[in-house]
Amino acid sequence: MSYETVIGLEVHLQLATKTKAFCGCSTKFGARANSQVCPVCLGFPGSLPVLNEEAFRFAIKVALALNCKIQSLIKFDRKNYYYPDLPKNFQISQYDMPLSYDGFIDIAAKKIRIKRVHMEEDAGKLMHPEGESYSLVDYNRGGMPLLEIVTEPDLNSPQEAYDYLTKLKSILEYLRVSDCDMEKGSLRCDANISIRPQGETKLGTKVELKNMNSFRGVRSALEYEEKRQASVLDEKGKLIQETRLWDTGRCVTASMRVKEEAEDYRYFPEPDLVPFVVDRNQIEEVRSALPELPEARSLRFKEKLGLSDYDAGVLTGQVDVADYFEECLKLYPNAKVAANWIMGDVMAAVNTRNINIRELALTPIALVGLLKMIDSGAINGKMAKDVLIEAIETKASPDEIVRKKGLSQISDSSQIEEAVKKVLQKEIKSVDDYKAGKKAALGFLVGQVMKETKGKANPAMVNATLKKILGE
Numbered sequence: 261m262s263y264e265t266v267i268g269l270e271v272h273l274q275l276a277t278k279t280k281a282f283c284g285c286s287t288k289f290g291a292r293a294n295s296q297v298c299p300v301c302l303g304f305p306g307s308l309p310v311l312n313e314e315a316f317r318f319a320i321k322v323a324l325a326l327n328c329k330i331q332s333l334i335k336f337d338r339k340n341y342y343y344p345d346l347p348k349n350f351q352i353s354q355y356d357m358p359l360s361y362d363g364f365i366d367i368a369a370k371k372i373r374i375k376r377v378h379m380e381e382d383a384g385k386l387m388h389p390e391g392e393s394y395s396l397v398d399y400n401r402g403g404m405p406l407l408e409i410v411t412e413p414d415l416n417s418p419q420e421a422y423d424y425l426t427k428l429k430s431i432l433e434y435l436r437v438s439d440c441d442m443e444k445g446s447l448r449c450d451a452n453i454s455i456r457p458q459g460e461t462k463l464g465t466k467v468e469l470k471n472m473n474s475f476r477g478v479r480s481a482l483e484y485e486e487k488r489q490a491s492v493l494d495e496k497g498k499l500i501q502e503t504r505l506w507d508t509g510r511c512v513t514a515s516m517r518v519k520e521e522a523e524d525y526r527y528f529p530e531p532d533l534v535p536f537v538v539d540r541n542q543i544e545e546v547r548s549a550l551p552e553l554p555e556a557r558s559l560r561f562k563e564k565l566g567l568s569d570y571d572a573g574v575l576t577g578q579v580d581v582a583d584y585f586e587e588c589l590k591l592y593p594n595a596k597v598a599a600n601w602i603m604g605d606v607m608a609a610v611n612t613r614n615i616n617i618r619e620l621a622l623t624p625i626a627l628v629g630l631l632k633m634i635d636s637g638a639i640n641g642k643m644a645k646d647v648l649i650e651a652i653e654t655k656a657s658p659d660e661i662v663r664k665k666g667l668s669q670i671s672d673s674s675q676i677e678e679a680v681k682k683v684l685q686k687e688i689k690s691v692d693d694y695k696a697g698k699k700a701a702l703g704f705l706v707g708q709v710m711k712e713t714k715g716k717a718n719p720a721m722v723n724a725t726l727k728k729i730l731g732e
């Protein structure tokens with residue numbers, strides 16, 4: 261039987277504020293365990309939470325960028341459950357009156373509706389030392405400001421889920437409200453997936469997937485689950501509503517708990533944070549300060565710079581790459597050339613090193629310097645590629661490298677003529693081939709002259725000189 265897949269995603273985003281959601285504790289990553297805690301985030305009796313203004317502003321920023329409506333009256337609730345990483349036995353969250361609702365993100369001609377974006381605080385972190393009979397808990401993460409971004413079940417394939425997450429992350433990075441680092445846990449994703457026979461309108465039994473720590477992991481887990489559920493139904497089995505964990509090593513999902521009993525939370529209003537009306541002026545203030553988002557930037561690159569759909573999409577996917585590109589353009593007018601170098605050699609270097617383009621030892625100024633050397637004929641394209649790699653590895657400027665290595669391109673016509681003649685004397689067969697009408701032989705001869713000059717000759721001049729001499 262053929263099935264339709266229905267997926268909904270929940271993303272937890274840690275906001276990059278200086279202090280926690282409801283107290284003044286530092287949010288700095290990597291500090292000694294339990295060194296960033298106070299009576300408020302540990303929930304001592306008598307302590308009172310106070311909403312972090314910056315977190316609230318960040319939350320509005322995200323809600324607006326995701327096209328959400330903002331609730332006029334905001335309320336916080338206590339989500340009650342007992343777990344050792346939660347010293348208060350409840351988590352401050354938002355239940356029936358979330359900050360915002362009813363937004364959307366466009367992915368490849370499809371609208372993915374966003375059900376709600378609400379604020380909450382994080383729990384602490386449990387650690388289970390290997391081989392020991394005890395666990396440790398670090399409350400530094402307790403009380404960190406989080407946003408929960410929940411989609412409607414609008415995604416119909418693992419690839420769509422991947423595309424949605426990529427787009428969401430891109431927007432969040434543009435807003436600069438979080439480092440969006442999945443490895444540090446700043447961005448976490450849970451997925452709900454069910455399948456149903458093609459044409460059926462009722463939703464199938466849903467399974468919640470957790471423990472995925474990359475977008476690829478999310479996609480793989482969903483692909484696995486899609487197949488698993490289909491084979492259960494094909495064999496006339498029954499799916500159960502449960503939470504399953506993605507096992508990265510074995511590439512399978514495994515049951516963690518059956519849903520009904522485990523997650524029956526009790527919510528009630530947080531009495532220590534009064535409901536409040538959001539100031540419309542504040543919303544407008546945040547809205548007017550929103551940065552240009554990836555879609556708008558991509559459109560501008562296409563319209564103003566004449567870049568293709570593909571190029572504009574790649575260059576605006578990450579805010580730092582887009583900024584890098586625009587910094588180059590301030591010093592260098594040829595957008596297409598700069599775009600090609602950034603998308604090609606520069607991004608290749610960034611990706612193999614698994615770093616951010618900002619960490620690359622090749623500034624926009626240095627890259628532009630290289631491009632100008634190509635344009636002036638000082639070096640050729642092939643040499644430029646080598647210089648680029650060396651500049652990245654040694655942190656020296658391209659200019660310096662070319663000078664030190666005497667790499668300058670040979671544009672002296674007599675020198676080139678000399679090399680051409682030398683090659684022609686050696687490669688008699690190719691010369692005959694060329695004269696007999698085999699035009700491809702010319703390419704071989706150009707290659708030989710480049711080799712003869714150790715790649716330094718100006719290729720256009722070599723070409724012209726060869727044609728001139730062979731034509732005689």
Ligand SMILES: [Zn+2]
Binds near residue numbers: 280296
């Ligand atoms: Zn605290």
